[in-house]
Amino acid sequence: MFKKILIANRGEIALRVLRACQELGIKTVAIHSEADESAMHVRMADESICVGPASAQSSYLNIPAIITAATLTNVDGIHPGYGFLSENQRFAEIIEEHNIKFIGPHSKHIKIMGNKIDAKKIMDDNGVPTVPGLNEVSNKSEIEKFIKNVELPIIVKAASGGGGKGMRVVLNHEDIENAINSAKTEAKKSFNDDKVYLEKFLTTPKHIEIQILADGYGNVITLGERDCSIQRKHQKLIEESPSEILTNEKRKEISDLCKKAVSSLGYEGVGTLEFLYENNKFYFMEMNTRLQVEHPVTEMVTGIDLVKQQILAAAGEKLSISQNNITLKGHSIECRINAEHSETFIPSPGKITQYHQPGGLGVRVDSAVYQGYIVPPHYDSMIGKLITYADNRSECIKRMKRALEEYVIMGINTNIQMHQKIIMTEEFQSGKYDINFMSTFN
Numbered sequence: 182m183f184k185k186i187l188i189a190n191r192g193e194i195a196l197r198v199l200r201a202c203q204e205l206g207i208k209t210v211a212i213h214s215e216a217d218e219s220a221m222h223v224r225m226a227d228e229s230i231c232v233g234p235a236s237a238q239s240s241y242l243n244i245p246a247i248i249t250a251a252t253l254t255n256v257d258g259i260h261p262g263y264g265f266l267s268e269n270q271r272f273a274e275i276i277e278e279h280n281i282k283f284i285g286p287h288s289k290h291i292k293i294m295g296n297k298i299d300a301k302k303i304m305d306d307n308g309v310p311t312v313p314g315l316n317e318v319s320n321k322s323e324i325e326k327f328i329k330n331v332e333l334p335i336i337v338k339a340a341s342g343g344g345g346k347g348m349r350v351v352l353n354h355e356d357i358e359n360a361i362n363s364a365k366t367e368a369k370k371s372f373n374d375d376k377v378y379l380e381k382f383l384t385t386p387k388h389i390e391i392q393i394l395a396d397g398y399g400n401v402i403t404l405g406e407r408d409c410s411i412q413r414k415h416q417k418l419i420e421e422s423p424s425e426i427l428t429n430e431k432r433k434e435i436s437d438l439c440k441k442a443v444s445s446l447g448y449e450g451v452g453t454l455e456f457l458y459e460n461n462k463f464y465f466m467e468m469n470t471r472l473q474v475e476h477p478v479t480e481m482v483t484g485i486d487l488v489k490q491q492i493l494a495a496a497g498e499k500l501s502i503s504q505n506n507i508t509l510k511g512h513s514i515e516c517r518i519n520a521e522h523s524e525t526f527i528p529s530p531g532k533i534t535q536y537h538q539p540g541g542l543g544v545r546v547d548s549a550v551y552q553g554y555i556v557p558p559h560y561d562s563m564i565g566k567l568i569t570y571a572d573n574r575s576e577c578i579k580r581m582k583r584a585l586e587e588y589v590i591m592g593i594n595t596n597i598q599m600h601q602k603i604i605m606t607e608e609f610q611s612g613k614y615d616i617n618f619m620s621t622f623n
């Protein structure tokens with residue numbers, strides 16, 4: 182088992198990992214930027230070390246500084262959290278070269294799945310249904326053929342994409358070239374890789390993803406699905422498990438396919454296979470080789486601590502849970518609480534002058550903020566996650582409504598009111614919403 186883990190992240194996910202380490206009896210090292218000197222993850226860790234100035238590029242993405250911190254503090258594992266370096270193949274490789282365990286999959290699996298074209302090919306080879314696509318976009322007649330086949334609309338996507346960047350929906354023929362070029366430019370800027378590909382654009386799908394957990398002995402289990410269709414600009418806002426529209430049969434069918442594909446790769450750790458789901462059919466989009474922001478809803482309905490399991494698997498332990506132990510019980514919803522203006526969505530950093538977080542049965546808040554905390558302007562605007570759990574969906578929504586009403590965050594703007602409105606809509610209440618929900622919501 183690990184003795185000391187360095188957490189290469191900040192905010193709520195750093196705390197989440199820290200808490201799992203504490204329960205496992207593992208010491209922790211927090212890294213932080215100059216702007217995060219008094220952050221909660223720094224206060225709660227056993228040791229902390231500054232890795233650079235405020236900008237993420239100079240601190241949380243600063244590989245040499247983080248490796249130096251890991252060596253100085255003599256850790257035997259590094260947990261990347263999500264975002265930042267969590268899906269950076271080179272980071273995982275360098276850690277491996279330093280004889281420190283990267284708490285995540287092998288770097289080769291990060292590389293394979295980091296390229297969405299390759300990932301789709303692997304899934305395709307394993308019988309997992311994928312979104313119909315075209316990988317080569319330089320040949321006009323191939324593009325014409327593809328469009329004739331799948332019909333407009335199509336979507337241009339970045340092969341190395343993430344965070345909803347480098348995507349362009351194409352509705353008309355004459356816009357194709359522009360869309361490809363502008364997606365390429367954005368992809369180059371964001372991911373230093375201008376490779377783009379085309380996909381059929383599904384018009385009314387849900388985003389449904391399957392959580393998997395694997396050890397180093399070939400054991401793979403699936404932990405049900407999350408419905409993440411409430412999104413703005415392809416970024417998730419609300420997630421829930423289970424999805425209201427999935428039958429047990431469909432769930433098992435897709436879970437078995439995911440299990441088979443992941444087993445064939447020899448993948449280790451936690452991972453998520455993301456699908457679009459339309460007309461009772463699944464279409465694979467991509468696999469995330471890390472812990473997801475929305476992992477808590479799965480933890481609530483399965484009763485399994487995913488972060489602990491992830492750490493145990495990385496430590497070389499055999500999975501102690503078998504597929505038969507997994508039953509989805511009750512219902513869980515997560516609202517992402519962002520420091521942003523509720524109408525313009527412009528980030529709203531600043532000092533939290535008053536703070537009260539909700540509690541009570543079935544209410545979980547994963548956050549690293551507190552009264553007096555200054556939300557820095559340098560990072561993502563998500564300041565916490567409010568998660569509720571109840572015996573069934575309707576009780577879970579009522580609990581979320583109550584918890585959102587109780588949540589007090591003053592001094593900055595948040596999207597709490599927006600969440601209150603969303604969960605009370607007829608569409609959300611029915612569970613039948615799709616990824617277009619936010620485009621008509623006001």
Ligand code: ADP
Pocket residue numbers: 312336342343344345346380381382383384386388412415455457466467616
């Ligand atoms: P990223 O890795 O940038 O988050 P994804 O491939 O996971 O990108 O897609 C993010 C979201 O974009 C999806 O959840 C969905 O809402 C939308 N999207 C992506 N591909 C398609 C598609 N082929 N048809 C319709 N919507 C899509």
